[in-house]
Amino acid sequence: MSTVHAVRKGMNRILDGIMQYRQALRPTLLEEFKKVAMGPSPEGLLLTCVDSRVVASRLTQAVPGQLFFVRNPGNLVPPYDYFEKNNIVGGECAALELACSRNNVPVITVFGHSDCKAMNLLYRIRNEISIPSKNPLDQWLKVHAKGTVEQFQKLESSSDFKRKLVFASAQHHEDDFEAYIDPNNEYKPSDKLSQVNTLEQMRHFLSYPFLRERLNRKELQVHALWTDIYKGEVYMFSFKEKTFIKIDENTYNKLSLECNPYK
Numbered sequence: 001m002s003t004v005h006a007v008r009k010g011m012n013r014i015l016d017g018i019m020q021y022r023q024a025l026r027p028t029l030l031e032e033f034k035k036v037a038m039g040p041s042p043e044g045l046l047l048t049c050v051d052s053r054v055v056a057s058r059l060t061q062a063v064p065g066q067l068f069f070v071r072n073p074g075n076l077v078p079p080y081d082y083f084e085k086n087n088i089v090g091g092e093c094a095a096l097e098l099a100c101s102r103n104n105v106p107v108i109t110v111f112g113h114s115d116c117k118a119m120n121l122l123y124r125i126r127n128e129i130s131i132p133s134k135n136p137l138d139q140w141l142k143v144h145a146k147g148t149v150e151q152f153q154k155l156e157s158s159s160d161f162k163r164k165l166v167f168a169s170a171q172h173h174e175d176d177f178e179a180y181i182d183p184n185n186e187y188k189p190s191d192k193l194s195q196v197n198t199l200e201q202m203r204h205f206l207s208y209p210f211l212r213e214r215l216n217r218k219e220l221q222v223h224a225l226w227t228d229i230y231k232g233e234v235y236m237f238s239f240k241e242k243t244f245i246k247i248d249e250n251t252y253n254k255l256s257l258e259c260n261p262y263k
């Protein structure tokens, strides 16, 4: 296919999609928009990867007004001190303030996935993480996924990746949690890295002072989800079971209990 043809086809698919939306979905969505037009009260923020296969709003069946979505390569949460020390601002930081401080959402969730191209790349460059790169994607990972690599190297050094990982907060040890990554050894190492990354990013949320205040007041919960894009299954990290658990008819009740006791 020529480049010109590919460009035309790409935009035509977007136009076709909008036409289908107008014909099939717009009447229903208009009603939903009307319901939330005057007073939307979003219930959560989901931070996920830019990957075109991660259809987070479909997987969660989110309706208008329900969730904020933030997306970047590898679903990374730059630690707060990165903004503070460098006197810069980033979209993730601003989105967290918009959702959590100005709109008081009660839940923030980091949502990782299998066969993540950013995590596959991080896996390949994990041993050169401290060498700066001029390539923006490499550098993005090198700056913000250092903690992920440190945790993964502990896992990698243990036999069969069986080691228990401890995700410890620098100051607030009540937030520390432990995790077993892929205990049934189903996934390739780069997918294990993706699970480690998802948990490490959940820890990064805790570095934000304005999130910390709401966490201390028990107004906010932080969770982690992970999806296997080939099986179409979604997993939730269970603080109690210390691993990702598939969300299905057998586990739903147990997992929903974990959404209530404060974590």
Ligand SMILES: [Zn+2]
Pocket: 049, 050, 051, 073, 074, 075, 113, 115, 116, 117, 118, 119
């Ligand atoms: Zn990804």
